[in-house]
Amino acid sequence: MRADTDDFLNLFLNDTPLIDSRAPVEFHRGAFPNTVNLPLMSDREREQVGTCYKEQGQQAAIRLGHELVNGDVKTQRVQSWVSFAEQHPSGYLYCFRGGLRSQICQQWMREAACEYPRVIGGYKAMRRFLLEQLEVICANNKLLVLAGHTGAAKTELLNAVPGAIDLEALANHRGSAFGKRATEQPSQIDFENRLIIAMLKHIHATPDKPIVLEDESRLIGRCAMPPVLRDAMARSSLVRLNSDLESRTEHSYLNYILRKTAEWQQELGNDGAGFDAFVDDLRDSLKRVQKRLGGDRYVELSQMMEQAIDSHRVGDPSLHRDWIRRLLQDYYDPMYDWQWQRHEGRVVFEGNFAAVLDFLNSARI
DSSP, rough: OOOOOOHHHHHHTOOEEEOOOOOOHHHHHOTTEEEEEOOSOOHHHHHHHHHHHHHHHHHHHHHHHHSOHHHHHHHHHHHHHHHHHOOOOOOOEEESSHHHHHHHHHHHHHHTTTOOOTTTTHHHHHHHHHHHHHHHHHHHOEEEEEEOTTTTOOOHHHTSTTOOOOOHHHHOOOOTOOOOOSSSSOHHHHHHHHHHHHHHHHHOOTTTEEEEEEEOOEETEEEEEEEEHHHHHHSSSEEOOOOOOHHHHHHHHHHIIIHHHHHHHHHHHHTTHEEEEEEEEEHHHHHTHHHHHHHHHHHHHHHHHHHHOOOHHHTTOTTTHHHHHHHIIIIHHHHHHHHHHHTTEEEEEEEOOOHHHHHHHHHHO
């Protein structure tokens, strides 16, 4: 039998398959990549056992747990763990602290002739390890921050740089007021875990290269940037990607209109529900910046958007370029230029897409 482990680094670097035996409510609050939730107890069962523990103590709670998870229920849950173990022989299981729940899972699997190791310390120890690693990375590793106007194709450039960290992909959000995706964002803890693991993989795969990230605000949708990382990025060198207004308009049109329409239709279908959801998304996004736009400008842009929506509905989405161009020119560009004044002294390189890509690919610590 493989031994239980507390080698958290290699678990994460190797994308080790993991069974999370915590209750679903705990799992949805935050877990790790490559993890499946196969709980020992349901949310309701966990609540009952927790109440019993508080009122009658540990032994009574354990007895109740065995009463609740018994017979066919126990058989089905053990079989789900054994099936996972057979499909992922290099994996491990864990609970919250690496204690009683994972020990019970391990024992029941053993009784079913399946030896499977667990993670010592469980979720709590792995989560603490990742947060400590983030502190170490931000203190000891060089970061390069990619900046540029909205629509400059920063994300596409990042994806062409091996090992770069795509914060927006990790948050499942495009970053701006119009950045909502058709699928849900991860929980804050899931976002942080994914981010830190991505950074660990980078520094172990390419220790001679700086960590490249896109310049982001405090929030990417509802996912907040970890303060220690934001502070490190605020001290880091900047690389500026330059792009003209027409190129940025076209890029935004591709991302926020054509691709977003396809995303909503893939999620909700082509029978009208997907397009209606896309339209609601656009309108809500414009409302989010209404106050900053001002009344008259908001009304004008809203009217332009509605004309584009009507045209799009009958097969011609091209009018969206008009309001996108105005929004970039009158709202996003002035805001970016004002914010940029505080950062200009940190720029180590600037240029077009090809020049910046070459610089980042050749950058070394």
